[in-house]
Amino acid sequence: xxxxxxxxxxxxxxxxxxxxxxxxxxxxxxxxxxxxxxxxxxxxxxxxxxxxxxxxxxxxxxxxxxxxxxxxxxxxxxxxxxxxxxxxxxxxxxxxxxxxxxxxxxxxxxxxxx
Amino acid sequence: xxxxxxxxxxxxxxxxxxxxxxxxxxxxxxxxxxxxxxxxxxxxxxxxxxxxxxxxxxxxxxxxxxxxxxxxxxxxxxxxxxxxxxxxxxxxxxxxxxxxxxxxxxxxxxxxxx
Numbered sequence: 001x002x003x004x005x006x007x008x009x010x011x012x013x014x015x016x017x018x019x020x021x022x023x024x025x026x027x028x029x030x031x032x033x034x035x036x037x038x039x040x041x042x043x044x045x046x047x048x049x050x051x052x053x054x055x056x057x058x059x060x061x062x063x064x065x066x067x068x069x070x071x072x073x074x075x076x077x078x079x080x081x082x083x084x085x086x087x088x089x090x091x092x093x094x095x096x097x098x099x100x101x102x103x104x105x106x107x108x109x110x111x112x113x114x
Numbered sequence: 115x116x117x118x119x120x121x122x123x124x125x126x127x128x129x130x131x132x133x134x135x136x137x138x139x140x141x142x143x144x145x146x147x148x149x150x151x152x153x154x155x156x157x158x159x160x161x162x163x164x165x166x167x168x169x170x171x172x173x174x175x176x177x178x179x180x181x182x183x184x185x186x187x188x189x190x191x192x193x194x195x196x197x198x199x200x201x202x203x204x205x206x207x208x209x210x211x212x213x214x215x216x217x218x219x220x221x222x223x224x225x226x227x228x
Binding site: 006033035041042044045050055056091093100102103104105106107 | 158
């Protein structure tokens with residue numbers, strides 16, 4: 001069964017450094033998402049992406065964040081200058097279509113900002 | 115704006131007994147409702163969804179959920195719990211228009227005791 005994959009599984013970085021989190025969505029999916037989960041809190045939406053552009057973004061997704069689909073398989077989330085409060089589990093998800101289709105989630109990348 | 119409430123942080127049930135994990139929602143229009151499960155150090159795994167049609171939805175691993183429009187609820191149920199069902203369960207809702215994101219509840223930890 002196809003799966004969403006994410007790398008790395010754990011990233012430790014210093015405050016102010018740039019990080020790139022990588023995701024490989026399911027191959028025939030067209031819609032891509034990033035969510036995050038701060039330890040002990042609910043899963044929060046960051047951004048959705050379709051046809052090489054952002055469809056929707058939350059208040060969390062400020063100018064420090066960017067997304068890109070650099071080739072036909074990868075989907076990346078970049079945090080330009082990390083803050084302590086960016087420490088969280090970041091989940092990538094993909095869906096074949098929108099509206100009724102299920103979003104399938106990757107295993108997550110745990111980001112720790114020191 | 116849509117929202118989801120999972121009123122119980124923790125549900126304990128004996129193996130073999132029926133289980134219920136509660137979820138209520140608030141959304142404009144007819145909701146799309148989802149249940150996901152998260153095992154330790156794993157991503158979110160899709161269990162089931164309600165889009166339209168029969169109010170009783172059957173999903174993976176013997177789980178089912180009943181959509182109740184008058185009570186705005188979508189409780190997750192299983193007739194006979196297994197120890198392996200112990201995990202964190204998330205209810206999510208999305209509006210039925212546009213590429214809207216999933217909005218998650220805070221999660222309910224299910225513990226099935228042998």
